[in-house]
Amino acid sequence: MNYHWDWGIFFKSTGVGSEIYLNWFVSGLGWTIAVALAGWIIALALGSVLGVMRTLPGKLLPTIATTYVELFRNVPLLVQLFIWYFLVPDLLPTPLEMWFKQGISPATSAYLSVVVCLGLFTAARVCEQVRTGIQALPRGQNNAALAMGFSTAQTYRFVLLPQAFRIIIPPLTSEFLNIFKNSSVASLIGLMELLAQTKQTAEFSANIFEAFTLATLIYFVLNMSLMGFMAWVEKRVRIPGMMGGSK
Amino acid sequence: MKLCTRLISAATLAALASTPAFAAELTGTLKKIKDSGVIVLGNRDASIPFSYYDNNQKPIGYSVDLANKVVDAVKKELKMPNLQVKYNLVTSQTRIPLVQNGTVDLECGSTTNNVERQKQVAFSVGIFEIGTRLLTGKTSGVKDFADLKGKNVVTTAGTTSERLLKAMNADKQMGMNIISAKDHGESFLMLESGRAVAFMMDDALLYGEMAKAKSPANWVVTGKPQSFEIYGCMLRKDDAAFKKVVDDAIKATYKSGEVNKIYAKWFTSPVPPKGLNLNFPMSDVVKELIAKPTDKAAE
16 A cells, blocks of 8 residues: 655644644644543533432432433434534523524534533443442441431441442443543534544645544553553552452 | 565566567556456545435436546456446545555545645546635625634535635634534534534535525525635556546546536536536636646646
8 A cells, every 4th residue: 555654744734823733633632631521520420319319219219310321321422412512502592592502612512512412421321330339239238327327318428339439440430431532522513622633634634544543642541541540549549458458 | 665666667667568569568456457357436425416325325426427437448448348336435534545555446526636635646637626615694794704704614624625714714813713514514504503604615515505405595605715626536646557547538528528518417407316406507717627637736
């Protein structure tokens, strides 16, 4: 295959202002991180609430949480994104719709859509992990707490959740990495995150393989660092004597 | 790499010189086609009216018609009346690698011939020439690019229009918000839903989008073209024999005037699948290109 390799391409001018292609990757990485972190905050908060709801006694709250999970887990992410970006704004009251479409910059409206979309989508997955974390605990923990006179809220706050969250750190790490990778869907609604900048570089320079190689490396290094960070967190919060956590 | 290719071509030349002249050795794409009995054409799915699908998922369009002229010429050249034609769908991101790695032999769609791409692939003589202009609502008040200051403008990601628009925004400090949509359909959706006041793109494609709109009469193509671009068919580099067949076939349709019929069929008559008429009369730059075919990028 007679491909014209040029690894120096990243330092060449893009022809837009005084930027070089590397600037585009840096700004793309910034957007990727901004999308993923904001989405993760929503996912973790909402997912934890839903996960607890699924394990509560009674009918109503578990049903609501289960319905949420089924809905958000069974619709493709891309479809959800298009719903949030194209459909939902049209259902808003007119002043709000106009604000969303024209009052704020297109990058901001795309950013809001994708953060909400990723946050709600990932919340469904976090919910399942929180639920399994709680259910993995011996039943005696719950019973003992209640027998000691803890209210349900106290049982969750002081007995169940502190243990459950520690158990699920490894699968949560995987969701945390997923949200960074899934943030690439934002490129399809015009948010210039890492993948969008990669495609743009590939198109402008015609050096497709160099662009995608650099993007691969960036995603890889980013995710390896996140894994390292989560491993550190896991070690930091470990309780000696619990779940193989002896020093 | 270069040296290697040169050695091979030198060896081929030597071999050619030593064999009787009537059995000219085939090389490159022509040899591949002869050996496999198949020519693979790259097609697009939604570049109306250049290369897109009809209701039966068959590739059709102006560029496809020209590509078929090339296929006829290849059949004649190789004396293979039963040459099989295979289509391979490409996107703007996959088209260059697929031509380079031999999956696709010839890509005739709406691919701009520019110097960056010439590093990777070769182009046939131009098959069309567009100007980059604006599509906007008739009542939007936008007449030209200067009216876009501080407004939301949409263009399709990865196109020359995107580059021009971004450069214009930076150079003239116009304060535009530029939206890069993923394809032309989505760009038009951004325009139609009020997210952007104008859509910058190749004029021929703008006419295509306008024809598809719910009420085409509400829209207008306006503004002084910011650049002219020549579309060409892509083929592998350093394959002079195949390029000659391709170029000659296209030039022949220009010379015979057959291109005018093909043009009229796609740009001034109703086209499938919905029977829309683009009403895009042949521009001076296209006439010029047909009179003087070139495989250079537009100035």
